[in-house]
Amino acid sequence: MQARGAARARVLHELREAIIRGEHPPGSPLSEGALAETYGTSRTPIREAVQQLQSEGLVEVVPRVGTFVREPSRRELGELFQLKAVLEGLGVQLLAQRGHVAELDLLRDNLDESERAVTSGDVERYAALVHDFHGLIVQGADNTRLSEHYQMLMNQLAYHRIVMTTLRHPGRLDISLQEHRTVLDRIVAKDPFGAEQSMRDHVRSSQREAMTDPE
Incomplete structure (x- = not known):
């Protein structure tokens, strides 16, 4: 058994x-x-x-x-991204309120490595770092229920596949990196509402890329 x-x-x-x-x-x-x-x-x-x-x-x-x-419909994909914005928005709020925790140093290291990946045009490495960046934020929020719901959501989105597709869009690597830096700056400044807004903006930006019909 x-x-x-x-x-x-x-x-x-x-x-x-x-x-x-x-x-x-x-x-x-x-x-x-x-x-x-x-x-x-x-x-x-x-x-x-x-x-x-x-x-x-x-x-x-x-x-x-x-x-x-299963392939989510366009409507379902939009709904999943809406939930992603809510969950990650909550995650950065909670993290910004915690003060200096280990995840902040890990996020800084992540962005330094992300910059090297962008400079070299290494899409696959950057995609892995994107996954780690968002995961560190949820981990740093220190909320078990948030983590559980977030993991199920990411599975349903098959997020790695989406990221690999959108990061090949012209200019997306640089924009994504800058959006990540803005989110972390707001967290470090202990600005929970600014961090939430930046994260929601970032998720909406990712959603637009993911739902843009290929030419």
Whole structure:
């Protein structure tokens, strides 16, 4: 029983990460047999993982048709970004009110490394740093419920995939870095409402990039 639970947890984690990273693109089919072969397990852990991912909004099961990576509609994507603005806005508010905590030094280091990535045009590295930057803010807010809801939201957005797409838009790397610096400046100044506004502006900017139809 313990081994089965470990197999289920491993498959769930690895499949979730693969979807979020875009290894299984939106709309692509998920075959139980193929996944069982990939993860070296029986179909039962695959089936259980798919059920969990369906509840998280990452997978869609169509009766008598198959299982697919769920692709949010344009409306759903807009709603998820609205929630992101609220949760991250709260996160920077709480962080700005805490004073000097370890996350502030980590955020400064993040921005220094982000600048090097932007200078070298390393989109993949910068995308990873974007994920870390936002994660550090939520971590620094020190609110367990916020962290739980935020993680589920980020999974549903498949945020890494979105970031990788938008950062290839002309000028977006520099703009994103400047927006991050503005957010951190407001946090360091212990300006919770200014930090919230800057973060909401940043999320709206990201939303516009993500929802711009490709030419």
